[in-house]
Amino acid sequence: MSEGITLEELQLAARNHGMPLEALRHEITPLGLHYLLVHYDIPVVDPAAWRLTIGGLVDRPLELSLDDLRAREPVSLPVTMECAGNGRAHLEPRPISQPWLAEAIGTAEWTGVPLAPLLADAGLATDALEVVFTGLDRGVEGGVEQLYERSLSIADAEGDGVLLAYACNGEPLPPQHGFPLRLVVPGWYGMTSVKWLERITVVAEPFEGYQMITGYRMREHEDDVGTPVTRIEPRSLMVPPGIPDFLTRRRFLPQGPVTVEGRAWSGWGPIEHVEVSTDGGASWHAARLGDPPGAAAWAPWWFDWNAPEGEHELCVRARDATGRGQPEEPPWNIGGYSNNAVQRVPVTVTA
Ligand SMILES: Nc1nc2c(c(=O)[nH]1)N[C@H]1C(S)=C(S)[C@@H](COP(=O)(O)O)O[C@H]1N2
Numbered sequence: 001m002s003e004g005i006t007l008e009e010l011q012l013a014a015r016n017h018g019m020p021l022e023a024l025r026h027e028i029t030p031l032g033l034h035y036l037l038v039h040y041d042i043p044v045v046d047p048a049a050w051r052l053t054i055g056g057l058v059d060r061p062l063e064l065s066l067d068d069l070r071a072r073e074p075v076s077l078p079v080t081m082e083c084a085g086n087g088r089a090h091l092e093p094r095p096i097s098q099p100w101l102a103e104a105i106g107t108a109e110w111t112g113v114p115l116a117p118l119l120a121d122a123g124l125a126t127d128a129l130e131v132v133f134t135g136l137d138r139g140v141e142g143g144v145e146q147l148y149e150r151s152l153s154i155a156d157a158e159g160d161g162v163l164l165a166y167a168c169n170g171e172p173l174p175p176q177h178g179f180p181l182r183l184v185v186p187g188w189y190g191m192t193s194v195k196w197l198e199r200i201t202v203v204a205e206p207f208e209g210y211q212m213i214t215g216y217r218m219r220e221h222e223d224d225v226g227t228p229v230t231r232i233e234p235r236s237l238m239v240p241p242g243i244p245d246f247l248t249r250r251r252f253l254p255q256g257p258v259t260v261e262g263r264a265w266s267g268w269g270p271i272e273h274v275e276v277s278t279d280g281g282a283s284w285h286a287a288r289l290g291d292p293p294g295a296a297a298w299a300p301w302w303f304d305w306n307a308p309e310g311e312h313e314l315c316v317r318a319r320d321a322t323g324r325g326q327p328e329e330p331p332w333n334i335g336g337y338s339n340n341a342v343q344r345v346p347v348t349v350t351a
């Protein structure tokens, strides 16, 4: 990794935390270990006064309290979420933003109400094109003062599993994860799942907010219009085996049999294949793959290794049912998005 992490990047990294990779042992990430990403400040919301409005190009605008939402039939869904900037700090040159390595991930069981029936209750106008989701958090980004806002096409907003979630792992949402209500869009990078949701607006034109047009686009240079960041590219991560050195976090383990374990996911389709290398990617071996806890959640895998004394580099890569895989070298883009290059874990095996 290049030198020179700035104090500004460190300031972001100290607020927004990743999931320690040993927590990959949990199928559902315990609350507090799930990664966290907050662009601006965490709002404090009075749940009694809070309302969700659904308006714009609808026949019957709705205003819903938390109790109104809880009165509807709830759905619970395990969803693996990943920040689009995961892997950013491995890119050269390093795009300046939250300097994620590989741990901007987590799988929570989200409970809430499906969005499609709510949109049906409101009644979409015939010229409805997109649905805009507006959070309560305000900030300045790229010189533009804004509320955090993202949009989805009508088809994506009505998609399977798209939830307005008021609970996470059976608890009310914690403040940092969007209390009292957040959008959860399975399979899409995390920026789509707007937290502290306050307003849903149906519009007839493509929404051109900052987080759609400037942020979250794959762009090669500042004048490049680029393409939108959408679904999660395949990734597999291992629990780093053995024990860590405190400062460098280099791994040490005794020689002999060890089962390397981890999880793999993709927002494009089921994981079909996970491969492990113990020689830095020179040769690859199939791992055993287990069932994910749900269609939008990671699948467990295991690889039995008879670790010989010496220095080794463990690597893992996944491929999904659409044929998407993981590159050895990350392709660069100015926002530092979607770097799903293979994980590399150097280990020292002792006699
Ligand atoms: N209102 C609002 N929603 C937001 C964000 C935000 O800053 N404000 N961050 C987004 C980003 S970039 C990610 S990766 C996910 C992170 O969700 P988590 O912190 O619950 O893991 O929330 C998304 N939703």
Ligand SMILES: [Mo]
Residues within 6 Å of the ligand: 037, 082, 083, 084, 085, 190, 191
């Ligand atoms: Mo993110």
